[in-house]
Every structure is written in C-alpha cells, then in structure tokens.
Amino acid sequence: MQTLSDTVREIVASFTALNTVDDKYALLFQLAASLPPMEPSLKTDDNLVKGCQSSLWFHLEQESQRFHLEADSDSLVIKGIAALIVRLIEGRTAEEILSINMNFIDQIKIWKLPSERHNGLMAMLDHIHSRARSAQAGEPSGLPNP
Numbered sequence: 001m002q003t004l005s006d007t008v009r010e011i012v013a014s015f016t017a018l019n020t021v022d023d024k025y026a027l028l029f030q031l032a033a034s035l036p037p038m039e040p041s042l043k044t045d046d047n048l049v050k051g052c053q054s055s056l057w058f059h060l061e062q063e064s065q066r067f068h069l070e071a072d073s074d075s076l077v078i079k080g081i082a083a084l085i086v087r088l089i090e091g092r093t094a095e096e097i098l099s100i101n102m103n104f105i106d107q108i109k110i111w112k113l114p115s116e117r118h119n120g121l122m123a124m125l126d127h128i129h130s131r132a133r134s135a136q137a138g139e140p141s142g143l144p145n146p
Helices: 004-016 021-034 076-089 094-098 103-108 115-136
Strands: 056-063 066-073
Touching: 004 021, 004 076, 004 103, 021 076, 056 076, 056 115, 066 076, 066 115, 076 115, 094 115
Parallel strands: none
Antiparallel strands: 056 066
C-alpha cells in the first residue's frame, strides 16, 4: 500500500499538471462521478457532516483495524473533494487518518477559499477525525467492527 504522503503527492500532481481552473474542476467532477452510490440507509443524521454548507455524508467502516469511507453530497464540487478524502482514507489505520490534514486542497489550487468553504473543509476533517479517535479508543461510534 502506498504511503499517505505518496497518495497526497499523487493527488496534488494530478491537479497541478492541469493548466486551467476549468480543467481542475472537470477532474473534480470526474472524481465525484466515480464514487460508488451510497445506500440511502447510510444517509443518516449521524453520517451527515455538520458545518458544511452542502449536504455531505461520510460513512466510515472499520475492518481489521483498517478503514473504508463511503461518501455522497448534493454538490459536485464537495463530492469531488470527498472522493479525494475517500482515496486518502482507504485502507488506513486510525493513527494514519488522524494525521490527515487539508493542506493538499491549497496545493491543488481549485479556488480561493471563502471562509464558509474553509469551515466546510474543516468540518469534513473534524467528522472523520472524531470517528477515527472513537474507533482508536474502542468507543462505540456507530462504526461496524466485524
């Protein structure tokens, strides 16, 4: 498995290789479209990311100390960013997930973040970190643990 740093570098490289913001958005929309559909039963208040202007759901599952994330949003931009986060989280441990930050978003230069967007990005990260911390502490957090 690729290191988290290598995955971040790969994501950043794929966006910085594009010349225009329109091309970057096109890639983001492709990533959004590539996410598998989320089961409607997973779109619960517990999985809804609070603090994001758009509706965004993250469903984090743990199996054998490794995590899998499902995501969906009513916004293509947010769903594309969620697809990047899914890629970062797939197969990671709680400790690795807790080291994830959103600095790569600045590096891919898809927009100048108004404070509302920045708050939404931090809400995404806080939601994931909270779930990973609960799992790491062995606390019940709604995470299935087969």
